[in-house]
Amino acid sequence: MEAFxxxxxxxxxxxxxxxxxxxxxxxxxxRVPFGKDYLMPLGQHIGVPAQAVVTAGEKxxxxxxxxxxxxxxxTGLHSPVTGTVKTVGDFRGVxxxxxxxxxxxxxxxxxxxVDVNAAIDWRSLSLEEFIEAVxxxxxxxxxxxxxxxxVKLSVPDGxxxxxxxxxxxxxxxxxxxxxxxxxxxxxxxxxxxxxxxxKLGAEETVIGVEMNKPDAIEILKQHIKPDQPIRIVPLKVxxxxxxxxxxxxxxxxxxxxxxxxxxxxxxxxxxxGTIVAIADYFLRGMPLIERVVTVAGPGVTYPANLIVxxxxxxxxxxxxxxxxxxxxxxxxxxxxxxxxxxxxLDAPILKGCSGVLVFTEEQTARRKEYPCISCGRCLExxxxxxxxxxxxxxxxSRMFDEMxxxxxxxxxxxxxxxxxxxxxxxxxxxxxxxxxxxxxxKEPEA
Amino acid sequence: xxxxxxxxxxxxxxxxQQGMTTPKAMRDVLYxxxxxxxxxxxxxxxxxxxxxxxxxxxxxxxxxxxxxxRARSESLxxxxxxxxxxxxxxxxxxxxxxxxxxxxxxxxISLGKVIWGGLGHNLFNxxxxxxxxxxxxxxxxxxxxxxxxxxxGFFSIYPGNLxxxxxxxxxxxxxxxxxxxxxxxxQVVTPxxxxxxxxxxxxxxxxxxxxxxxxxxxxWMRRDLDWRIPVSIVLTVIIFSAALGLFNAERFPTPxxxxxxxxxxxxxxxxxxxxxxxxxxxxxxxxxxIGVGVLVMLIRVxxxxxxxxMYAILxxxxxTPLIDRYTQPTVFGRGDKSS
Numbered sequence: 001m002e003a004f005x006x007x008x009x010x011x012x013x014x015x016x017x018x019x020x021x022x023x024x025x026x027x028x029x030x031r032v033p034f035g036k037d038y039l040m041p042l043g044q045h046i047g048v049p050a051q052a053v054v055t056a057g058e059k060x061x062x063x064x065x066x067x068x069x070x071x072x073x074x075t076g077l078h079s080p081v082t083g084t085v086k087t088v089g090d091f092r093g094v095x096x097x098x099x100x101x102x103x104x105x106x107x108x109x110x111x112x113x114v115d116v117n118a119a120i121d122w123r124s125l126s127l128e129e130f131i132e133a134v135x136x137x138x139x140x141x142x143x144x145x146x147x148x149x150x151v152k153l154s155v156p157d158g159x160x161x162x163x164x165x166x167x168x169x170x171x172x173x174x175x176x177x178x179x180x181x182x183x184x185x186x187x188x189x190x191x192x193x194x195x196x197x198x199k200l201g202a203e204e205t206v207i208g209v210e211m212n213k214p215d216a217i218e219i220l221k222q223h224i225k226p227d228q229p230i231r232i233v234p235l236k237v238x239x240x241x242x243x244x245x246x247x248x249x250x251x252x253x254x255x256x257x258x259x260x261x262x263x264x265x266x267x268x269x270x271x272x273g274t275i276v277a278i279a280d281y282f283l284r285g286m287p288l289i290e291r292v293v294t295v296a297g298p299g300v301t302y303p304a305n306l307i308v309x310x311x312x313x314x315x316x317x318x319x320x321x322x323x324x325x326x327x328x329x330x331x332x333x334x335x336x337x338x339x340x341x342x343x344x345l346d347a348p349i350l351k352g353c354s355g356v357l358v359f360t361e362e363q364t365a366r367r368k369e370y371p372c373i374s375c376g377r378c379l380e381x382x383x384x385x386x387x388x389x390x391x392x393x394x395x396x397s398r399m400f401d402e403m404x405x406x407x408x409x410x411x412x413x414x415x416x417x418x419x420x421x422x423x424x425x426x427x428x429x430x431x432x433x434x435x436x437x438x439x440x441x442k443e444p445e446a
Numbered sequence: 447x448x449x450x451x452x453x454x455x456x457x458x459x460x461x462x463q464q465g466m467t468t469p470k471a472m473r474d475v476l477y478x479x480x481x482x483x484x485x486x487x488x489x490x491x492x493x494x495x496x497x498x499x500x501x502x503x504x505x506x507x508x509x510x511x512x513x514x515x516r517a518r519s520e521s522l523x524x525x526x527x528x529x530x531x532x533x534x535x536x537x538x539x540x541x542x543x544x545x546x547x548x549x550x551x552x553x554x555i556s557l558g559k560v561i562w563g564g565l566g567h568n569l570f571n572x573x574x575x576x577x578x579x580x581x582x583x584x585x586x587x588x589x590x591x592x593x594x595x596x597x598x599g600f601f602s603i604y605p606g607n608l609x610x611x612x613x614x615x616x617x618x619x620x621x622x623x624x625x626x627x628x629x630x631x632x633q634v635v636t637p638x639x640x641x642x643x644x645x646x647x648x649x650x651x652x653x654x655x656x657x658x659x660x661x662x663x664x665x666w667m668r669r670d671l672d673w674r675i676p677v678s679i680v681l682t683v684i685i686f687s688a689a690l691g692l693f694n695a696e697r698f699p700t701p702x703x704x705x706x707x708x709x710x711x712x713x714x715x716x717x718x719x720x721x722x723x724x725x726x727x728x729x730x731x732x733x734x735x736i737g738v739g740v741l742v743m744l745i746r747v748x749x750x751x752x753x754x755x756m757y758a759i760l761x762x763x764x765x766t767p768l769i770d771r772y773t774q775p776t777v778f779g780r781g782d783k784s785s
Contacts, residue, residue, distance in 0.1 A: 017462045173462060245779070258779035330455040337460040345451050364457045370468040370524060371566035375721035376672060377466075379728070384778040389726055407777045415460035422466040423566075429458055 011249040013383045014238045015416045017173050017337065019212060023296045023303040024176045029184055031307045032320050034112050038080055038311035039348040040066065041093060041101040045140040046147045047073030052102055058085045063114045063289055066102055069135055075148045076136040077102075078287040080309035082110035094333065094342055094350075104311065114286060122195055122282040127153075130199050137281040138288040138351070142273030143167060143178075143242065144334050146352030149274050153200065155263050162266040164202040165251060166193055166275055168209040168216065169235055169242035172335025175355045177292040178272040180305045182209070182216035185276055186223040192279030193230060200268055204229040207272075208247050212237045239337060240414045244269040246383055258410050273354070293349060295321045297336075299328030299358030308349045315345040317356055330364045332357045337415040370423035378417035378427060384410050388417035388427045395430035400437050408434055466669075468565075472525040474670045478661030479532055479716065485657050486650040489594040490540040493604045494650050500544045502531030504551025505576075512560040526565050530554050533573035533716060536651025537709060537756070538580070541592040543609035546584055550576040570763045571723045574713075574756050581756070591647045593622040622647040626708045626752040629699055641706040652709040662715035671719040674731040675738075679714040680705055682739025690747065698747060710742065713755035723763040730766075730773035737762045 043049035050067035060066055060079040067077035083106040090098040106112075122130065134150040141147040155161060166189070170178040182189060193205045209217050211234045224230050233251050235241050245256045247269065254265045262269050273292065280286040289310055296303040301322030308317055314331060318324055332339040333353045349356070378388035387406055394403045408431060417427040486494040509527035510518060521527075531551045538547055554576025562568040581588045592604050625636035625646050640646050641655060651658070665671040683704050690698035704710065718724060718738050725734050738758045745754025 015464070017464075249778075255779045255781065258777060260779070324452060328452055330457055330461070332459060332461065335459075336462050339459050341454070341456040341458065343454055343456055345454075359461055363461045364455050366457075367463070368467075368520070371564060373468055373471075373566045373721045374724075374726045375468075375471070376726040376728075376731075377669075379726060379775060385775040386777060387726070387774055406774070407780070410777050410779070419460050419463055421463075422471055423468045424463070426458065428460070 010236050010238070011241070011246040011383055013381055013385065013416070014240060014246070015381045015419050016237070017239055017419060019237070020173045020296075020336075021176050021179070021212070023174070024294050024305050025179055025213075027176075027180075027303070027305050029180050029292055029305045029307055032309070032312065032317060034081055034106055034309065035312060035316040036106055036108070037313060038083070038104040038106060038309065039091060039101055039313065039346075040077055040080065040104065040311040041091065041099055041348065041350065042067055042070075042077065043093075043099055044077070044146060044310075044351045045075055046145060047071065047151075049100060050074055050077045052088045052100070054085050054088065054102065056085055056087050059083075060085060060104060062110075062112055063287055065136070065287075066104075073148055073151055074135075075140055075150070076138045076287070078138055078289045079104060080289045080311050081106040082112055083107040094340055094347055096343070114289075118285055120282045120285060122199070125199075127199060133281070134278065136287075137277075139274060139277045139281065140288070140351050141271055142277060142291060142352065142354065143271035144172075144338065144352050144354055146350070149270065149278070152263070152268055152270070153196075155200075159263055160266055161200045161202050161263060161268045162204075163252065163268070164193065164197045164200055164205045165244075165247065165262075165267050165269045166205060166207040166272060167242055167244065167247055167269055168207055168213070168272045169247060170213070170272075171210060171237075171239045171242040172337055172339075172355070173239075174296045174357050175294045175335050176296075176305055177294050177354050179213050179216055181272050181276055181292060182213070183219055186219050188276050188279040188283075189272060190220070190223055190225075190228065190230065191283060192275035192277075194228060195278055195282055196268075196270065196275060197229075202268065204231065206230075206251055207232045208235050208241075208251050209233070210235050210237045210241055239416065239419075240383060240412075243383065243412060243414060258407070288351060291349070291351065291353070293317065293353060294355040294357075296355065297332075297357035297359050298362070299325050299331075299360045301325055310351060311348045313346050313348055314342060314356055317349065318345065318358070324358055325360070327360045328358045329361055330359045332359065336363075337419065338413065367424040369425055372423055372425055375422060377420040377422060381416040381420035383414065383416060384412065386411055388431070391434070392417075392425055392427045392430045395434045400434045403431075403434050404438070408438070411435070469524040471670050472529050474665060474668050475529055475716065476525065476532060478664045478670075479536070479651075481657040481660050482536065482651050482654055482712070483532065485654040486536065486540075489654075490592075490604075490650060491602055493540045493607050496544050496603070496607050497538055497540060497542060497547045497650060498532060498535035500547040501535035501538070501551040502528055504548040504553075505531035505534070505555045506551075508552045508555035508560065512556055513564075521564065524565065526559075527555055530559070530572045530576070533651075534576045536712060537573065537577045537649050539588060539591050539649050541590055541604040541606040542580075542587055543611075544607050545609070545611040546580060546587060550580045553579045566722055568722055569766070570760055571717050571720045574717055574760055574763075577756055578760060591622055591624050591627070591649075593647045624648045624708065624752065625703075626746065629703070629707070629752070635699070635703065636707070638702055638706060641703070649709065652712050655706040655711050658711040658715055662711075665715070665719075671715070672721070672724065672728075672731050674728060675719045675724055675735045676714040678732050678735025679710070679718060679739045679742070682736045683710060683743055686739065686743040690743075704743070704746070708746075708753045709755040713742075713759055714738070717755075718759050718762070723766060725766050725769045725773065727770060727773040727775055729775070730769040733769050733773065734762050734766065737765065
């Protein structure tokens, strides 16, 4: 029966974009030299923004706490460089809105040695202390959503986590950060996994890796110690294999009920990068001040996998990679399916930014939109079994309330429908518009 | 922002897309119909060219005439007008007067598509609507079948083709019944080999079952058609006629005869699968296909007409919005399994 389980090991629907990973998958992670200007937005994660604890003119050391959590669903923030705080104020963010941020100017003569604390004796910490430590370290989901990691760790009473699932699918095309981390730092990943598993009291750790990374699977297998309850599950190469609910379906063949969380099916899902960040903090005392970023795409001269201090402007990252090729038209932060375009090269690298992808004319040309011919390709692409064709039609007619009957809020905006649409209808955009209207609409006063 | 920075676009993700576009899908159907169309030229000679040509002309003319002036070139370029013309032409008898074929093409697009709001909004398959219009308006011409040209060569033209508009149609020359007509009214069964290769009388495209299947396989490989629809139609017809055969093997057609005769394959592969007028949900596709299959057999066996594919598909077209409404897919995490 186990053999048949393997055949079923998948989620249904989804799409197969060309994965374009050959540009960077064999390039070792390099470190970007320190620059001059750093901008640390206080709201780099989902939830409440952090609160600055430094003021303008103050000297900060690399790794020093510069902002404390502003609430429970919020994390600490640490200085990515040694230098001087220039301003604490509002800066325009990626989404165009002004948001508070701390601007730091690096000290060109500093050694940029991390002001590390010694390793933390995580075994002696109680669960509450552990959660607080993760929160103060500023660790968030590094896969792209930037959901504070400690929130996932704090399970309500009566809920038991049985499986720790580590997400190494990296299903977004172009991105190779998790792949390189698994190849280059398997020990850190497995140590971090053990810390998490023991603190959660989970029975086993499962690492899900897409089958297009056989070298990563091989290396991880070599590093697992016989007494560690860790298994590697190779997953079919399909987008969005790395969406946490899809991965749970693939690995455990369980559907997380709509509106519920992985913990409701006794699973805790974390990205490879998050686990490595946990290991870095508890074993080396290094808070989250830098992350691995894939710089790739047809518009980049020398694609690379880079360790980038948070807050580094994209301009410096791109410059390190040889600059933009002529004809570059768009820069996406994150993956090409779910990432967000940035309007200016001054945008800083954030905690949740796994890639800087530069695209040219060819990918960004306005595509001629045709009428929907109800071909049903979007229905067969949607991993959540929604009816994107219907949702798009309703959204075009601005019938947003009716869209609730078609479960518009179950949509995770993975973009499969838009990828699959032969009529080039911006389905995801239409759905986002509707969701935005429904959530931000002001009800008329009665 | 510095002066030398490139002007960055903010085109939203996903930036990647598969290569298929709607016009490409339309053209794929045309390519898939190519073998069967060539076969119709082979069997019916120049007449086939005339009928298909006038149908396409009528369809494209209507498309051009009624299209928004600014969108004119675009709506012509998406190939859906040509496709409707070809599909309609393939359902017409080879001896039909050309002006009727033209009128059919014109009506198919204008009443079948444009009036509903253009591509993607029509309730009924335009080609079949055009054919239904012709059948209702010119019942005699539409049911006068001629034999294949046989030895008389490619360049012979059926005399009916050249009839002048609105004049009394002179139907002389040889006529011949279709296999379904012979089955229904004379109890003569045409051998299967002739049906499969298409050397029988009938409308232009409903002659060669094998070539139609070939095109269907091409479409399936290109993922241009919902395989559930033709499969469910054919299976339903096979089961239905096999069940009838249990009662009276003499009187009722055999399953294979049912599948290969008449317009069943043409309808099942190319017309019932028209994405606009068939259900969008997978479950709905099965229901739609089974419905078409059952209606075809009911009309053929118990109805007054020898052939029922057209009406079967049109009737199920009308039911499509309803089917769609009741077959919405179960959303992930909302099924019974997990609740």
